[in-house]
Amino acid sequence: MASANTISSLIFMANTPISLKFYDPITGAFLKEVTTTVRPNGLFVYSTSEFINGEKVILSGTDKQGIPATQELILKDYVAPDIQATINATGTIVSGTSEPGVTIQIKSVATGAVLGTAVVAADGTYSVHLNPALVNAEKIEAIATDASNNFASQSLIAPDITPPAAPTNLDVVDAGHAVIGKAEPNSTITIRDVTGGVIGVGTTDANGDFKVIISPAQINKEALTATATDAADNESVEAPFNAHDLTAPNAPTDIAIINDGTVVTGKAEPNSTIEVKDPNGVVIGTGTTDANGNFSVNLNPAQNNGQTISLTATDDVGNTSVPASAVADNAAPVITAATVDATTGATITGQVSEQATVVVKNAAGVVLGTGQTDTAGVFSFALSPAQANGEKVYVTATDTAPTPLTSTVYEATAPDITAPNAPTDLDVT
CATH class of the missing domain: 2.60.40.10 (Immunoglobulins)
Structure with missing residues (x-):
């Protein structure tokens, strides 16, 4: 890039003084006056590296006929404009300041596409509206280009207010101890159980792949969810999935x-x-x-x-x-023994082929006693009233199968330990 402007003129008289007055190109304000002399051959030449930004210069002197003369020139602009740019929180406007009249372009760094343009106003401000809004940390560049095609740029990053997409390709691996899948690169993955409790947290790599260790292991079709949270703390919607069923049912x-x-x-x-x-x-x-x-x-x-x-x-x-x-129990119990206590007639003992409930009745069908056998089928329980006069008692046993079965009646005889009544109606003949 050139770093100096050369001012030349042939309208002025040789060896005469020349005044050069420089003015700001934007405001028109006077900047500086320089006095020099036309060369003997009538050529005026003046070089400056101080004024290289499109300044106006007015040359004043005497022309070749000896008459006062002026000449106005605009110097070449070698200086890129300054630029200051910001993007608002909703990603819809890039605004800032630069040189009045400069063209502002907003470009996508990723694609190079022009997203919006504006011309800097006389007060040095500009505003570029973006449609669609940039809300996902997009990288953009604000470029200011002046009339001499000098340009300057500033890099910006759009706000990130867009949640990541929900994780995909979810699967429970490692015998229920880990979850794998894909999500936004460098995001945080959270695994939750059906109650919403967090059972695992991890991060995706630069390719978006992740493997998150979970505890406790999920091995019985448990309903789970996964979310991805980006660096700006935007969290995705939940992605539902289920663990594999690695758990055997309980026994019937x-x-x-x-x-x-x-x-x-x-x-x-x-x-x-x-x-x-x-x-x-x-x-x-x-x-x-x-x-x-x-x-x-x-x-x-x-x-x-x-x-x-x-x-x-x-x-x-x-x-x-x-x-x-x-x-399987499809046979009724069998009573193999039943004996009324010979001393008192108040107890009956016996044996059944299996565990069962034993009932003892008298000849009239009145229940005299009920009891349970032990696991070996042995029973012993009281009779009320005691049977001590040679009575017949009738014993049955009923098992505990889903369809209870009752044995045939076993007949036992009580002891006769009761003395007869004294004789009556006595007479001597």
């Missing part, structure tokens, strides 16, 4: 074998698959639970008294519970 409960061993019922995880196996591991029935977790599975072949069956529940992703077992 409330198991009952009914309908003469042809059906098994119970409860397990809703919408799970129930598989029933016999003692040899052979599948003898399958079914599914309903939305409340109830199931009823047909068995083939029927399971008669004493078999132990096993049941498992498998969820929709293949996790299988530990087995639960149940014993």
Whole structure:
């Protein structure tokens, strides 16, 4: 770029004095006067590096006919205009100051596109309206260009009031201990559980990829959300996703074998698959639970008294519970012994083939006593009133199967330890 202006003229008389008066190009204010002399050959030449900004200069002297003369010139402008620029908080206006008459351009640094223009007013101010607004930390440049094509620029960054896009490509990995995905580069990722509690925080890399460690591990289809927060603290909307189901259902409960061993019922995880196996591991029935977790599975072949069956529940992703077992009980208890105490007639003891409730009645059907066997089927309980006169008592046992079964009646005889009444109606004949 040139750094000096050369002023020359041929209208003035040789060897005569010349006055040069310099004026501000914008305000017209007088700046300086310089006096020099025309060369002997009649050529006037004056160089200046002080006035290089388009100043006006008036030359005053004597022309070749000896008459006072003036000549007005505009010096070449080598100086770039000053510029000051700011962008407002909503990203809609760039304003500032520069030289009056200068053209202001706002350009995108990323694309080079001109986003808006204005001409600096006489008071040195300008305002450029942006449409659309810049609200996502865009980098822009404000460029001031004068009439001599000198230019200056100032870099700006638009306000960031735009939340990042919600995270994408979300997945729970590492056996439920981490979440991976993509979001705005260099943003903060927050993972929340269904209650809104934060279970993990991390950051994306320069490519927007992230892996966030979460605690506790999420392994049972838990509903989760992820958000991205940028450096300006703008947070994205929540991105919902679910953990994988890595958790086996609980073992089936409330198991009952009914309908003469042809059906098994119970409860397990809703919408799970129930598989029933016999003692040899052979599948003898399958079914599914309903939305409340109830199931009823047909068995083939029927399971008669004493078999132990096993049941498992498998969820929709293949996790299988530990087995639960149940014993088929389709036979009534058998009373093998029942004895009324021979000394008092007030107690009955005995043996049943399984755990059961024992009831003792007299010949009239009146209950004399009720009791429970222990786990080995042994029972002993009081009779009221005591049976001590050779009475017959009738014993039954009822088991605790889902469909209670009652034994056949076992007959026992009470001891006869009661003396007869004294003789009556006596007479000597």
